[in-house]
Amino acid sequence: MLSVRLVSEAGFAEMAQEWQACLEESAANPLFMSWPWLYSWWETWSQVLGMELVLLGVFDHQGRLVGIGPFCRRVLVTPAGARVARLYMIGNAWRLAPTIRTEYCGIIARRGYEQSVRVALDSALGRLEWDEVICTDVPVDQLANLQIGAFDGKGGNRIICRTEDRGIRIETSGCFDDWLSGLGKNTRLKTYNRRTYLRKQGELVFRQHDEGRDGDFFERLNAFHVTRWGKPAFDREALRFHRLLLKRLHLCAGKPAMTLILYNGRCVSVSYDLVVRGCRYNLQAGYEEDFSAKVSLGYLHLGFAIEAAFKEETTTAYDLLAGAGKKQFYKSYLNGDTVRFSTFQVVRSPVLKALYHIQRVSPPFIARAFSRKVGL
Known part of the structure; x- marks a missing residue:
């Protein structure tokens, strides 16, 4: 049995040692998913961008950190007046503002706990307030760590692929x-x-x-x-x-x-x-x-x-x-x-799903004008 707890900003600042211990026993990237990289990003841009920390720690029955869901949230008001609660992965601010680019994004799970951490995080995310989640620069071979429940489209959410990129x-x-x-x-x-x-x-x-x-x-x-x-x-x-x-x-x-x-x-x-x-x-x-x-x-x-x-x-x-x-x-x-890297959007809000559908089926020049008008 695993438990999921929201980590406070003070907790984030003090968890370098246990974060790194969890990361070192996982398949997540040792630089971009490290505490020094993500906490330095948070310390630099969170207030500038008006972000709220939504850092999910997954713990076993002994209280040991076995998984991390590194998210943050910002509530946007579009030019059309729509209120959108958007979750981002810590390290990128997609279409919000330029920051440094954080690659190899994803969740962190100790080896042997991958499936249970995915299930625990999916359940916790389901209880949070959000209209859409932006997953940025996820390596294709790590997509499986996110493709469950809310992130695989089977729960009624819509998955929109935004960009595909590659590195060497x-x-x-x-x-x-x-x-x-x-x-x-x-x-x-x-x-x-x-x-x-x-x-x-x-x-x-x-x-x-x-x-x-x-x-x-x-x-x-x-x-x-x-x-x-x-x-x-x-x-x-x-x-x-x-x-x-x-x-x-x-x-x-x-x-x-x-x-x-x-x-x-x-x-x-x-x-x-x-x-x-x-x-x-x-x-x-x-x-x-x-x-x-x-x-x-x-x-x-x-x-x-x-x-x-x-x-x-x-x-x-x-x-x-x-x-x-x-x-x-x-x-x-x-x-x-x-x-190969993938950036994709998980849309839960029925209104947003309808708006993105209109955007998708419209001719390109109408879709661009529509995007500017509604701010999506």
């Missing part, structure tokens, strides 16, 4: 040279062989960032992004999030891997990775866009970072995460496995 994950437990030889000729040139070209003309250095020596890493990253994209990689809230996360990263057995490429003593590229429990995650990168017509600094830096992951004995994967590049899905050329 490279296994690094083997030999770097084998991975390199598996690349296409052009990709191998850009990720590795251009090192020789640059070294013939100057000094090329790949190294770890050191704040005392190199200054603030995020200032460098943002400066590159402003030049390339016209806006910083991380705004004020995102910077606060990442600084909080880095202070707490040790709680999920993680460490930063912030690296620079220097050419003739000048920093021309930066990469922001985090390493957690054997996987190195590529969160963000920035570089001098007009550095050379012959050299793609983005590919070159990835080549160095991936090689570093292969050389680190305890690192078994390099995760490029979801999202496309500026012009193409360049990650698909890097000889990795595809990870």
Whole structure:
């Protein structure tokens, strides 16, 4: 017999140790579903977005935490005056405001408790007030953890698929040279062989960032992004999030891997990775866009970072995460496995189900106008 209890904000702040113990015995992602990541997100954006915490803890008869349903709620009033109580997964604010992107979302369940935790959370969610739930960036292989009761459409709720995305994950437990030889000729040139070209003309250095020596890493990253994209990689809230996360990263057995490429003593590229429990995650990168017509600094830096992951004995994967590049899905050329993500909506309100049906069957231009009018 399992019990489900709502965890208060004070309880959330104090549960790092038991959260991590539960997470480590689950199949959930060790970075994005960790207490440092999700609590730092909550601390940064909950008040800004007007969120109410709906954190569900699942406990066994001994009081041990065996499952977590990381949700929050916001009541919206649409332009048409409709009141909508929407549940979100902590870590994303779908169509509400831009925050950092939390991938590999889902519930957390200790191994051996998956089915009972799903049943307990489904029952608890059924008793809560909500009109719809937004499940964001759920890895397809973890969908089964949510496909029960309220989330599988069998209880009369409507499931609407919103987006499908993909990322690339490279296994690094083997030999770097084998991975390199598996690349296409052009990709191998850009990720590795251009090192020789640059070294013939100057000094090329790949190294770890050191704040005392190199200054603030995020200032460098943002400066590159402003030049390339016209806006910083991380705004004020995102910077606060990442600084909080880095202070707490040790709680999920993680460490930063912030690296620079220097050419003739000048920093021309930066990469922001985090390493957690054997996987190195590529969160963000920035570089001098007009550095050379012959050299793609983005590919070159990835080549160095991936090689570093292969050389680190305890690192078994390099995760490029979801999202496309500026012009193409360049990650698909890097000889990795595809990870698929799904973002979907669970609609319980009869009124909303009717409105979404009208939206679905209308011609595209009418559907867009209708969406703007009713605010959905």
